[in-house]
Amino acid sequence: MKRFYFVLLCCLILGMQAYGQDKKKRTPTTFNKQKKTKENDQFLQKQWWLGFKGGANVSKIDVESAYAIYSPINYDAAETGKQYDEFKHPGSQFSFEVSFYFKGFTASFQPTFQHSRFRYTTDYTWNNSEDASEMLQTTYASEQKVNHLLLPLILKYEVIGNKLRPYIQVGVFQAICLDASKSITVTGIDYASGGTNEFERDPIVVGAKDLFAKYYWGLIGGAGVYYNLGNVRLNLDIQYKHGLSNIASVENRYDNDMLVGAGDVLDDMNLNSVAVSVGCLFPMRFLTSGFKSLDRK
Amino acid sequence: MLQNPFIYRALLVLIMALLVQCSEDPASDTQTEKFTSIYDNRKFNATYVPIDVQQTPDGGYLVLSARKLTSSNYSGIHLLKADASGNFVREMEVGDTLTNPVARLTLINDRFYFFCMSTNTTALLASVDENLDALSTTNAGGLTYPAATMYSDNFFYLLSYNNESKESVISRVGLDGSSASKGYTIGVGEDVEEPIINHYLHNGKHFPFDIGKISANLYYFNGFFDYTFSLVFTDMSADAPLGVVAGQHDDGGFSAVAHLNGSNFATARFNFGDNFLLPRTALAMSGPSSSTGLNDHALPELVPNAKVKILRATIDNKNVIIYASDTKSGQIGLFFYDEATGEFLSARYLGFANPFEIGNVISTTDGGVAVCGTTYLSGRFPRICIIKLSKEDVAENVE
Numbered sequence: 001m002k003r004f005y006f007v008l009l010c011c012l013i014l015g016m017q018a019y020g021q022d023k024k025k026r027t028p029t030t031f032n033k034q035k036k037t038k039e040n041d042q043f044l045q046k047q048w049w050l051g052f053k054g055g056a057n058v059s060k061i062d063v064e065s066a067y068a069i070y071s072p073i074n075y076d077a078a079e080t081g082k083q084y085d086e087f088k089h090p091g092s093q094f095s096f097e098v099s100f101y102f103k104g105f106t107a108s109f110q111p112t113f114q115h116s117r118f119r120y121t122t123d124y125t126w127n128n129s130e131d132a133s134e135m136l137q138t139t140y141a142s143e144q145k146v147n148h149l150l151l152p153l154i155l156k157y158e159v160i161g162n163k164l165r166p167y168i169q170v171g172v173f174q175a176i177c178l179d180a181s182k183s184i185t186v187t188g189i190d191y192a193s194g195g196t197n198e199f200e201r202d203p204i205v206v207g208a209k210d211l212f213a214k215y216y217w218g219l220i221g222g223a224g225v226y227y228n229l230g231n232v233r234l235n236l237d238i239q240y241k242h243g244l245s246n247i248a249s250v251e252n253r254y255d256n257d258m259l260v261g262a263g264d265v266l267d268d269m270n271l272n273s274v275a276v277s278v279g280c281l282f283p284m285r286f287l288t289s290g291f292k293s294l295d296r297k
Numbered sequence: 298m299l300q301n302p303f304i305y306r307a308l309l310v311l312i313m314a315l316l317v318q319c320s321e322d323p324a325s326d327t328q329t330e331k332f333t334s335i336y337d338n339r340k341f342n343a344t345y346v347p348i349d350v351q352q353t354p355d356g357g358y359l360v361l362s363a364r365k366l367t368s369s370n371y372s373g374i375h376l377l378k379a380d381a382s383g384n385f386v387r388e389m390e391v392g393d394t395l396t397n398p399v400a401r402l403t404l405i406n407d408r409f410y411f412f413c414m415s416t417n418t419t420a421l422l423a424s425v426d427e428n429l430d431a432l433s434t435t436n437a438g439g440l441t442y443p444a445a446t447m448y449s450d451n452f453f454y455l456l457s458y459n460n461e462s463k464e465s466v467i468s469r470v471g472l473d474g475s476s477a478s479k480g481y482t483i484g485v486g487e488d489v490e491e492p493i494i495n496h497y498l499h500n501g502k503h504f505p506f507d508i509g510k511i512s513a514n515l516y517y518f519n520g521f522f523d524y525t526f527s528l529v530f531t532d533m534s535a536d537a538p539l540g541v542v543a544g545q546h547d548d549g550g551f552s553a554v555a556h557l558n559g560s561n562f563a564t565a566r567f568n569f570g571d572n573f574l575l576p577r578t579a580l581a582m583s584g585p586s587s588s589t590g591l592n593d594h595a596l597p598e599l600v601p602n603a604k605v606k607i608l609r610a611t612i613d614n615k616n617v618i619i620y621a622s623d624t625k626s627g628q629i630g631l632f633f634y635d636e637a638t639g640e641f642l643s644a645r646y647l648g649f650a651n652p653f654e655i656g657n658v659i660s661t662t663d664g665g666v667a668v669c670g671t672t673y674l675s676g677r678f679p680r681i682c683i684i685k686l687s688k689e690d691v692a693e694n695v696e
Contacts, residue, residue, distance in 0.1 A: 067328075070337045070674075071385040073377070080337075126678055128341040135341065138675055188675075192341070204650065253328070260333045261649030263674075 046285070047101040053110075053235055053279020054094040058087040059118045064246060065268040067253065069260060070124070082120040082142075082267065089117040089143070093150075093275050104158050106167070112150040114175070116273060119143040122263075138188035142264055145182075146212055146247070146271075148175040152220055163228050171220040173241065182208040184262050204262055210252045211259075211266055218243040218270070226281075233281040243270035329356065330663060330687040334383035335672055335680055336360075342367075344679045345375055347656030349400040350669035351409065353427040356381035356662070360669055360681055361402045361411055364390070370498040371396035374413055378429050383683055389429040395421065397497055400657065403448040405472070412443040412455060414497075420457055422474055438476025440468055442497060444506035444520060456508040456518045458483075458493055465520040467508065467533055479533045484524035492547040493521060505552045505604065515539070515582070519551050526550035530582045540583040545569070549589060553605040555618070557636060563607050563618045566591060570601035574632060576618050577639030594641070596632075598624050608658045609636065610666065613692040617642065619658060621668060627652035629670055629684075633694045643694040647684050651676060664688035 061084045070080055092115045099108040121141045128134035154171030183205040190197040222239035248266040259265065338345075344365035351359050358379045363372035374391035391413075399412040408424045413434075415421055420440040425432045437443070442458035444465075453470040464480030483489050495501030504526060507519040514532045522529045522541060528551050530540040544550025549568035556562055562580050566573040566588055575593040580586070596603075600623045608619040616636040624630045624646065633642040647653060647668060656669040668684040 069333055069335050071334045071379070071383065072337050072339070073385050073388050075339050124337075124674075126339055126341045126675070131341075136675060136677075250328075254331050254333050257647060258649040261651060261653070261672075263335065263650075265333075 045103050048284035049097070049099040049101065049106075049233065049281040050284055051097045051099075051233070051235070051279055051281030052095060053097060053237060053277040055092070055237075055275060055277030057091045057093055057114065057116065057273045057275035058089065059091065059116045059271060059273040060084075060086045061118050061120075061267075062243070062270040062272060063267045064270065067265045067267050069263040069265050080122055080124055082122055084118065084120045087274065089119055091116045091145075091273070093277065095277065095279070097279070097281065099156075099281065101158075106156040106158065108152075108154040108156060108169075108171075110150075110152050110154060112152065112173075113178075114148045114150050114273075114275075116146045116148065116271060117143065118271070133191055135191040136188060137191075138186055140263065141185045141187070143183050143185075144180065144208070146180040147178040148216075149178055150175045150241075154220060156224075158226070165226040165228065166223065167226065168223050169220065169239070172217065173220055174215060174217045175243075175247075177209060177212045177214055177216075177247075180208040180212045182206055182211070182259065182264075184259065184264055186262075204258055206256060206258050208256065208259075210255060211249055213245070213247050213249050216243055216245040216247045216271070218245070218272075231283055233283075235277075235279045235281060237275075237277045237279065239275045239277075241271075241273045241275065243272055245270065247271045329381040330665060330685070331690065332383040332685045333682065334379060334385070335674065335682045336377055336379070336385055336388075337674060337678075337680055341678075345681045346372070346671055346679065347669045347681050348398055349402040349411070349657045350659055350667060350683065351402045351404055352659070352661055352667070353378070354404075354407065355427065357386065357427070358383070358667065358669075358683055359402065359409055359427060359429075360656075360683070361398050361400070361409075362656075362681055363398055366393055366396070368393050369396065369416065370500060371414070371416065372398075372499060374398045374423075376425060376429055376432075377681060378427065379683060383685060387429050389425065389432065391432060395423065395432075395434065397443070398423075399443045399446055401447055403446075403453070405448070410448070410453070410472075412437065412446050412453070414441075414443055418442055418460070418497075420455065422453065422470065422472070435472075435474040437470050437474050438468065438478070440466060440470075440476060440478065442493070444504075445508045445518070447508050447510065449510045454508050454510060454516060456506055456520055458521075460490060460494070463490060465518065465522055465529070467516060467518050467531060469533065477533075479531065479536075481522050481529060481531070481538060483521040489521070489524055502547060502602065503604070504547070505550075507551075507554055509554065509556055511556050511582075517554065517556075517582075519554055521547075528554060528580070528588065540581055540586070542580055542586050542588050544588050551588060552603065553607045553620075555607040555609055557609075563609070563634075563636070564591075565605035565607065565620060565622070567602045572596050572599040572601075572603045572605070572622070574605075574620050574634075575639075576620075576634035576641075577636070593639075596622075598626070598630065600625055604655055606655055606658050608660065608666070610660045610691075612664070612688075612695045615695050617695050619666065621655045621658040623654045629653045629655050629668060631658070631666075631668070631694070633691075635695075643696075645686075645694055648672065653682065656681075661685070664691075666691050 095110045095112040152173035156169040158167045185203040186201040224237035227234040345362045347362045360377040362375040364375040366373040376389040378386040397414040420437040420443040421434040440457045445456040466480040468476045468478035470476045526544040528542040552567045553565040606621040618634045620632040629647040631645040654671045672682045
């Protein structure tokens with residue numbers, strides 16, 4: 001699957017090359033325009049932007065291969081499978097942005113610190129069919145907090161407008177794992193103690209960087225809008241990041257004795273997220289000191 | 298050249314290729330080098346105590362366990378097959394008429410053999426294929442109360458107890474059940490027999506009975522002799538033992554024994570609750586002697602009178618002795634020693650959150666180690682577990 005996406009992207013990029021060359025051939029000459037206007041237009045066709053943005057994200061996990069410590073011998077393993085929460089636990093991200101605008105298209109490099117959270121639960125029950133009072137129900141809730149440095153390359157196309165300029169975007173990113181932690185909280189109901197004993201044990205909290213892959217990559221799609229305010233460009237940005245490689249470490253899956261002893265092990269999985277950010281951008285090229293860098297069409 | 302947009306796009310493709318290469322591939326379907334598996338049974342009162350584990354010809358694992366019976370104080374028999382990745386494949390819950398399985402589980406011609414006991418205490422040689430299709434049994438020469446076994450040169454060597462003659466009996470048993478035996482008295486009186494019977498009824502101290510072969514006419518057993526839990530050397534023909542390393546009645550003796558070379562042994566010793574590891578010690582194989590004077594590495598971190606298993610292994614081209622035992626913190630401790638010198642190399646602890654207890658430890662065909670034991674899920678449900686360590690994992694312990 002990973003290779004399929006890769007080949008698809010290559011085709012798209014090379015297709016853009018062919019399309020771009022055709023378009024260039026069809027561009028009409030502008031010999032009849034005044035020299036000054038021509039210079040301004042040519043100047044405004046290119047711009048470097050520098051800025052930052054930050055916001056919140058929510059995550060969803062796609063499981064590629066499920067792994068479990070418990071291997072049931074008298075019930076279906078699916079009954080104790082992990083149940084992932086989807087787009088439920090907010091994380092955060094902060095990006096630095098360098099963009100180059102050229103004729104409606106913007107190539108953007110956005111190094112991003114991304115803090116992601118995702119959670120799953122696993123339920124276990126032990127009972128006695130001949131004695132209903134002999135029953136124990138437990139739920140293991142495992143929360144992961146993972147920090148990644150994302151290195152995205154994004155292509156934006158500004159659709160229309162002047163002061164308010166919506167855009168769409170696609171891109172690709174490489175993520176580097178910076179840090180991670182896991183916490184497991186065990187709750188349950190013990191019916192075998194002579195009553196109904198609801199309990200919650202102290203959480204197990206461990207550093208878990210080694211349990212996650214050093215790198216993963218994925219695709220970005222999204223949309224946003226610029227609001228031009230003088231020489232500053234305010235930005236509302238929505239991105240969907242689709243992970244295309246495993247974020248769990250295959251090699252170190254069983255390395256943490258505390259987690260393994262508690263019956264927890266990570267699946268092979270892809271991390272997807274929706275991120276909403278706000279930020280601002282500053283132009284790097286000015287024609288004159290009083291010049292508005294923004295497109296004045 | 299840099300103004301050519303095609304160059305930029307080619308660079309982009311190159312960067313993407315690098316992204317793809319810098320990612321983690323999902324594991325293949327069989328993750329065999331390293332895993333932890335706990336075999337859960339939803340029954341509230343199910344209890345399993347693994348006794349031995351062996352690798353099957355297909356790379357999987359076969360676990361022999363004792364299970365709790367409601368109809369008897371003796372323990373029942375449970376067999377479990379796992380695949381090479383530790384996933385549960387099949388189990389066999391042997392009927393209540395066969396009880397008290399005895400290590401070692403031995404692979405001979407595609408069948409796994411072990412000894413067990415009928416409800417009338419007769420020793421039986423049982424066998425099953427690796428797929429647990431059917432279990433068959435053979436009467437083991439009229440012997441009773443099987444305690445420990447090993448296989449060598451086409452014969453099983455069985456330590457058993459004869460409660461009529463009050464003897465520890467060492468026997469050579471063929472695959473057809475034929476046997477030749479020699480018995481050694483445990484002493485006179487009911488009090489001497491009581492701890493042995495309680496061992497079988499799981500009603501008292503569990504004794505580390507063992508048996509081994511040193512050479513063609515020299516054997517040893519770790520069992521009761523002359524009122525004391527002792528290490529007894531015998532040629533299986535003389536009426537008296539060749540040598541006896543005595544313990545302290547039923548309060549002291551060897552908890553594990555492995556012969557190294559000559560008169561050198563790797564042993565572990567218990568004495569009134571204390572535990573000692575002796576990775577390389579010379580024992581007198583003739584005449585009487587005592588184990589109480591053998592003090593080497595005291596391990597206060599082990600539970601009183603701890604169960605100890607010894608594995609001789611070659612790891613990273615070094616001959617090592619691995620002791621596996623139960624710690625007071627509820628973990629399985631692995632203690633690595635240099636076989637040539639007895640020098641301590643390192644330790645590794647397995648298990649957390651729930652208590653773990655050792656069943657047995659074996660070398661695997663890929664150069665790693667598999668530890669089989671009991672873990673108490675939610676602190677109360679005894680379940681079988683296999684912890685597979687990779688070759689690289691154990692190599693870290695002998696560097």
